[in-house]
Amino acid sequence: MSRPIVAIVGRPNVGKSTLFNSLAGEKISIVKDYPGVTRDRIYADVTWLNYQFTMIDTGGIEMDTKDIMLSHMRQQAEIAIETADVIMFLVDVKQGLVDADFKVADMLRKSHKPVVLVVNKVDNFEKYMPDVYEFYNLGIGDPYPISASSKIGLGDMLDEVTSHFNKSLATEEEDERPRIAIVGKPNAGKSSIINKLLGEERVIVSDIAGTTRDAIDTAVKWNGKEYVFIDTAGLRRKSRIKEELERYSIVRTVAAVEKADLVLLVIDATEGVTEQDAKIAGIAHERGKGIIICVNKWDLIEKDNKTVAKYTDEIRRILSFMPYAQIMFISAKTGQRLPKVFETIETVIQYQNLRIATGVLNEIVTEAVAMQQPPSDKGKRLKIFYVTQVSVKPPTFVIFVNDKELMHFSYTRYLENRIRDAFGFTGTSLRFITRERKEK
Structure with missing residues (x-):
């Protein structure tokens, strides 16, 4: 919701x-x-x-x-x-x-x-x-x-x-269709991607003042299933003040991300990841949305067999807080790999809604704890009693422990990585909540 x-x-x-x-x-x-x-x-x-x-x-x-x-x-x-x-x-x-x-x-x-x-x-x-x-x-x-x-x-x-x-x-609640926000810097090619996915040159951008946000929601059908794309590009007004414009586009992005299940972050391949891309990615990550990074204008890049790896490393380095995000190299202009975008969206949506049985989850965690001992402080060691999943979108887990103070960020991340190794969770962030329970 x-x-x-x-x-x-x-x-x-x-x-x-x-x-x-x-x-x-x-x-x-x-x-x-x-x-x-x-x-x-x-x-x-x-x-x-x-x-x-x-x-x-x-x-x-x-x-x-x-x-x-x-x-x-x-x-x-x-x-x-x-x-x-x-x-x-x-x-x-x-x-x-x-x-x-x-x-x-x-x-x-x-x-x-x-x-x-x-x-x-x-x-x-x-x-x-x-x-x-x-x-x-x-x-x-x-x-x-x-x-x-x-x-x-x-x-x-x-x-x-x-x-x-x-x-x-x-x-809004009755609408079951997956909602996908297309976000990114101006001119990264957001509208062209939507137009291409629609398979027709349909310009959604209308520059009349007071265009409501509903006017920029576009339904797209693929394989018999409907998706709603929320485009943040449609409303850029001429402003004399450059920074203010950035500030406003962030407001719009927050609003679009808030209403979406999944976020396509469009990056201009000719520019690489910019600070504003990192901001936008941070917003989507913080909000626990599914994330797919689309590197657009890939047709303009001169490539050898190392180009993809080099780009991927750079994106992973700058957006290091979201290693789970899917990365795709596309071209809205030539249509390169665009059909694959829908397949990836489907995969991420499934992971966002994945529920894991408590028994299975605890087997993985017990194994993880055996492989790497939990941290201790002044002779007291962290004990993990059990873990249970409490919700989806994003998948959220509660970890019951003997002492919250001992649960280090790095150990939570270690458990997250083990859970991802076991279940995938591609393209979606995971939330962990630590709760204390007194030992019996």
Whole structure:
């Protein structure tokens, strides 16, 4: 089940990042041990009661001139609107209601997405309530007063945000077709791959503002089975600001990856793996998706009998955190190996949904423990009682041990490798959760 996406939208300086950080708490260091994973965090996982969602901060840069600032905000809001399931519209009680707020409100109204109006910097309810009521004038419903910095009022606001989840996700749940996100840098050839897979030059890119994300989902039939491709290429707007564009394409990528079962990361063979590719790969890995790396434009590369090995080593080196990912060398232009893409997708989907009986799993783990002793510390040795698989997509295992502190990252990785040797799990990440049990 994909997590709902909640975007925070609003003018610069209304406290979007403060709210983002308050909600995301301390858990946000986006997995530190992957190179190239974003330092400026723009998305985080938030848990509220029994809901989990992905929150996106649309940031906001203060511009000197009014019109650039507005066009910039508009751009951000559009991206947030097209990717989000629920939008938090943040305004500032101390600045009061300003003209730009009305403009944003109009855009949000046209989106027909649920909007929660949040009035920030209300650090004294008594004093500011009359000013909060002002915001009813925006015509988008009840204002929720909060103080992001003091963390006041967040509960009521989150209750309102999460109340919209089931409605927007109910429609998605019935769709059983595998969903595949095609991600990668601009110009790596994502759209050409989809066009080629469709077997017709069908341009999915439509540059009309407000193109919704549904417009870029394309159903493709292969061997009588339907797949839905989610293309992140379709929505690149001309922006004067190069880095901002990168930032936004990451927002889109997060949204696409979130909604997908499997990710095709398209890399341009003429450029090799770039830092942005590593970021995108990190997002997919972190989200536990199936991953296939497609090295496109392979027809343009001069080859000898070592070329494939050389490219493969380089990809494995840079994306060392996902050794399980499948690598394919393709050409969207000539159609080289494209039929193989579907076979690989099928294989990865099967592994993502593979369940292993507890008995069989424990035989493998017992054998692994016999071959390499678990770590010990100050005379106390790690004991593994048993392992069981608790879910699929991605396959997730709980390891019951005598002392969680003794379970080193490296030993978990060793067990993962033994499990992969035994069962394959090609193309999908595995999750391991360590739980302590007192010895009887």
